Amino acid sequence: MRGLQGFEIRAPPRRNSSPNLSLVMESIMNKTSRVFATLLCASMTGFILNAQAATSKLAADDSDEQPPALAVGALQVSTDAPLTVTAMSIEVTADKIAYSYGFKNERSTAIDMLGTVTMPTLDASGQDDAPQLPRLDAGNPVGLKVATSAGPIATKAHAKAWALEMNRQAELAAANIPLLPFGSETIKALQDAPADVIAKLKRLGLIAPRDPAKPTEAYEPAWSLDVTRELDISLPANAETRVNLAFSPIRSDYELAQENDDDLDELKGEYCLSPSTLARLRARMKSGAGWQVSELAVDVSAPSTAFSAPAATLSVRKPSENAIVAFCGADEKTLGAETVAGLAPDDIEDGELHILIFSPADR
Incomplete structure (x- = not known):
């Protein structure tokens, strides 16, 4: 089973704490230019891989990496x-x-x-x-x-x-x-x-x-x-x-295992996990079972800046009754329902909201 290390590595650049070749090169492109990044690509490879091994306390090996969830732009x-x-x-x-x-x-x-x-x-x-x-x-x-x-x-x-x-x-x-x-x-x-x-x-x-x-x-x-x-x-x-x-979404799929119990608090702020959600996640992981996680990214931007628009309403349907859904703006009263409802926050970076769907993994 995959651990939280896979989650750390595959997360979008704005939340990534562990260098990854593709994500670091993306950051370079944003801060400098594609010209500079292309010329540096070959020489940076060794440096990034070394930094990845030195700084990621959770990363096991490159095979554990998962590509990030990508958002399709709103209309x-x-x-x-x-x-x-x-x-x-x-x-x-x-x-x-x-x-x-x-x-x-x-x-x-x-x-x-x-x-x-x-x-x-x-x-x-x-x-x-x-x-x-x-x-x-x-x-x-x-x-x-x-x-x-x-x-x-x-x-x-x-x-x-x-x-x-x-x-x-x-x-x-x-x-x-x-x-x-x-x-x-x-x-x-x-x-x-x-x-x-x-x-x-x-x-x-x-x-x-x-x-x-x-x-x-x-x-x-x-x-x-x-x-x-x-x-x-x-x-x-x-x-x-x-x-x-x-x-169809471009999502990221990975697993959380028992050894990641102490790291769940890191998700709390990033994905607005409620205390009850954390408790449910921990209870299963402490029993030796894990979670299959699907992350999806949605663009909640208004269709134009030329005229006003109401905040986007969200409804996320669970794949099974034992699944858990988490995202910032979720209505806590609906967390136990088949469909979790919510309202897109107005302070989302770049208008991109990430949603986690936890499904019980096979023991």
């Missing part, structure tokens, strides 16, 4: 017409996230507006570090679907593959290289590419430098993928319209 819209957002609700299960927005058009004519939904940035990763994508589809890895009462709404993908601060999506497409910066299909495409194509991709910073001691090892991607899906929304005159989005 964003643009219009200069007067518009009222009447509701924003988010329904969550371990396998599905569904948003519902209420838009009220009080004009006597229809409002046509542009909407976007942003996929999480996907960075170059090794096989063990790659996020758990529901679908190996670079343009729509979560299977996003959008609809109103009038029917489905088509969405269009806009992809950018970043290397050395340049968008190289066109170059990858011309070379017949998949856009996902990880995975067996991408690795195979790089291995099968002609020498002149490989030379060009190296020059553009799209392929990571090889270890000089391993000149025959497989080529590895070095780009980051950003995808935004665009949609057109029509709001009929003098009516309220519900716009519904649904997709």
Whole structure:
């Protein structure tokens, strides 16, 4: 069974206390630039792995690492017409996230507006570090679907593959290289590419430098993928319209075992665990049993900064009656119910709320 060390390592960068290669490089990218990070990638590898071993008192080995949960961006819209957002609700299960927005058009004519939904940035990763994508589809890895009462709404993908601060999506497409910066299909495409194509991709910073001691090892991607899906929304005159989005989450799964009992307090502040929740978690772990944990990330941002919107309401359905749900803003009166309700706090960093679902693990 996995321990809390896996949780510490795979947590998002803002909460990570133990250096991890992919997360540290992400931090470098944010603070400096992708140019600097790409040039440093090879030389930093040894340093980061050494720091990881020295500073993480819980980390056992690299095989214990888990990729983090990633949030799909909330719907964003643009219009200069007067518009009222009447509701924003988010329904969550371990396998599905569904948003519902209420838009009220009080004009006597229809409002046509542009909407976007942003996929999480996907960075170059090794096989063990790659996020758990529901679908190996670079343009729509979560299977996003959008609809109103009038029917489905088509969405269009806009992809950018970043290397050395340049968008190289066109170059990858011309070379017949998949856009996902990880995975067996991408690795195979790089291995099968002609020498002149490989030379060009190296020059553009799209392929990571090889270890000089391993000149025959497989080529590895070095780009980051950003995808935004665009949609057109029509709001009929003098009516309220519900716009519904649904997709599969990119979650992080791991286990908590008996030896992690003393570390549960670290979760209390980060995930707003109630005293009763901590007591239930501890009771099972002290008995020698553990918990299977699924972490999900949801974006609770309003659809626009141009007009006001109510705070998002959340409802998280438990996978079983013995499961436990925890997130900041949860209504404690509903913690024992089949569905835990709550209201998104207004002080969430970057609008990203993390939800934990604890299910009893097999003994």
